[in-house]
Amino acid sequence: MVWNPSPFGQLKVNIDVGQVGPDGIGFGLNIWDYEGVMQYTSSTAMALSLSMHCSPTTYTLRFRLSPKSTFSTLRRTCVACAATPLLQVNDLRAKIVESDIEILRGVNLTVNQGEVHAIMGKNGSGKSTFAKVLVGHPDYEVTGGSIEFKGENLLEMEPEERSLAGLFMSFQSPVEIPGVSNDEFLVMAYNARRKKLGLPELGPLECFSYLMEKLQLVNMKPDFLNRNVNEGFSGGERKRNEILQLAVLGADLAILDEIDSGLDVDALRDVANAVSRILTPSNSLLMITHYRRILDLLNPSHVHVMDKGIIARTGDISMVEAIETEGYETVSTLT
Numbered sequence: 001m002v003w004n005p006s007p008f009g010q011l012k013v014n015i016d017v018g019q020v021g022p023d024g025i026g027f028g029l030n031i032w033d034y035e036g037v038m039q040y041t042s043s044t045a046m047a048l049s050l051s052m053h054c055s056p057t058t059y060t061l062r063f064r065l066s067p068k069s070t071f072s073t074l075r076r077t078c079v080a081c082a083a084t085p086l087l088q089v090n091d092l093r094a095k096i097v098e099s100d101i102e103i104l105r106g107v108n109l110t111v112n113q114g115e116v117h118a119i120m121g122k123n124g125s126g127k128s129t130f131a132k133v134l135v136g137h138p139d140y141e142v143t144g145g146s147i148e149f150k151g152e153n154l155l156e157m158e159p160e161e162r163s164l165a166g167l168f169m170s171f172q173s174p175v176e177i178p179g180v181s182n183d184e185f186l187v188m189a190y191n192a193r194r195k196k197l198g199l200p201e202l203g204p205l206e207c208f209s210y211l212m213e214k215l216q217l218v219n220m221k222p223d224f225l226n227r228n229v230n231e232g233f234s235g236g237e238r239k240r241n242e243i244l245q246l247a248v249l250g251a252d253l254a255i256l257d258e259i260d261s262g263l264d265v266d267a268l269r270d271v272a273n274a275v276s277r278i279l280t281p282s283n284s285l286l287m288i289t290h291y292r293r294i295l296d297l298l299n300p301s302h303v304h305v306m307d308k309g310i311i312a313r314t315g316d317i318s319m320v321e322a323i324e325t326e327g328y329e330t331v332s333t334l335t
């Protein structure tokens with residue numbers, strides 16, 4: 001297999017997914033550069049499971065040639081491309097409003113466009129609190145530091161403005177919205193985002209076909225659209241529904257808090273595939289997880305370990321192995 005990204009340009013990466021047969025095989029894969037020159041193509045049965053990501057600096061392609069073979073990874077770095085910061089968090093401190101207890105004690109993190117970041121760490125280390133502070137959850141008060149999102153001061157925005165600006169978060173325990181059907185909710189939220197982007201609102205028919213396309217992406221049955229948001233949904237269905245929301249709304253930065261917990265193997269693969277296809281060179285993903293499986297599927301460029309309210313260590317996916325063998329205590333204190 002030959003794959004030579006041009007050293008001075010950005011790659012445009014397209015995955016052309018063909019019909020998936022009953023045995024799950026049948027993806028076609030094409031990669032072009034920005035001049036439209038085909039860098040790689042495969043129309044043959046190639047990957048049973050495919051995860052792909054590209055960023056302005058690093059391009060990674062994972063593939064396997066048959067269901068039984070092991071994954072191979074191709075990684076290419078385009079040194080001439082400057083990374084564009086999407087989220088910049090500096091010395092962020094936050095406390096619980098009700099009790100005044102400080103949870104975040106100086107978090108520093110930069111997420112550039114096109115990057116996939118994973119945050120791991122012991123229970124209670126502050127991962128979810130960090131995610132909730134980013135989206136403006138009212139339980140927490142920021143007591144110091146700064147957050148810039150797309151060059152704007154995120155801390156000055158209301159939670160709804162953050163969402164309309166392109167920040168999406170899926171919660172660990174997605175809530176029910178009784179009396180509001182999933183399709184009403186999605187259409188309302190999507191049209192609000194379109195309005196914010198200066199686009200015309202979609203009418204009912206256009207909305208319907210748009211939603212059906214996204215349902216297929218997440219592999220959900222259409223009847224989920226008529227049910228009230230998350231009402232009576234199983235744990236796994238709620239998680240899938242969160243990804244459906246992400247697929248419909250789109251996001252510049254998607255924050256997924258333990259999206260993999262409680263998912264069966266098929267659902268995890270569907271969710272990872274859907275997230276993979278939502279990612280582009282200009283949007284980014286920040287996921288919180290305890291498990292390696294989703295990391296193998298989404299191949300983060302950066303893995304962080306949170307400990308006692310700070311990001312104590314940052315590495316690449318190879319650090320996950322050290323975490324599994326040594327535990328968080330050792331990995332967090334390594335320099």
Ligand SMILES: Nc1ncnc2c1ncn2[C@@H]1O[C@H](COP(=O)(O)OP(=O)(O)OP(=O)(O)O)[C@@H](O)[C@H]1O
Pocket residue numbers: 096103121122123124125126127128129130139
């Ligand atoms: N609203 C709240 N009220 C009381 N305590 C809170 C609140 N939010 C967070 N905490 C406490 O802050 C600490 C950090 O919680 P957080 O949920 O951020 O941890 P986490 O790293 O996401 O853990 P886990 O891996 O178990 O999900 C915990 O001790 C938690 O009990």
